[in-house]
Amino acid sequence: MTFRLALSGLNAATADLNVTANNIANSSTTGFKESRAEFAELFAVSPQGVATLATGNGVRVSDIAQQFSQGNIDFTDNNLDLAISGTGFFTVSDNGSFAYTRAGAFRTDATGYVVNAQGQRLQVFPPVQGGGFNTGALADLRLVTSESAPSATS
Secondary structure, X not given: OOHHXXXXXXXXXXXXXXXXXXXHHOOOOOOXXXXXXXXXXXXXXXXXXXXXXXXXXXXXXXXXXXXXXXXXXXXXXXXXXXXOOOOOOEEEEEXXXXXXXXXXXXXXXXXXXXXXXXXXEXXXXXXXXOOOEOOOOOEEOEOOOOOOOOOOOX
């Protein structure tokens, strides 16, 4: 076994420990999705291809994959705390540029916009007159707490 071969195994194990440490450090973070280190075996290749008797030539990290399995949904006392069941993200606006998050801890700011802890505004499809939604564009969600003008029913 060459030193390079052993070193590839140590480097891969270090990367796996770093991913595990990151998962543990963020385990209590709202909306955090764990990662998993994925590995690939290295083979010596000649112009004729890989020999049938060739042994491995080391290992490398092929991917650090996010795991988007459903986590626990906890109930809170905040009416604006939201959760996504299944896959998907909340879309938030950070001064006009979109960002995506699984963290659903929202509140209102001083002007009534629904924001997260970083002050990014939650994006929704705005309602249209007569019912339905404008699915062509996203808009900031703003909660109006003042009384609206009366409207006659039909």
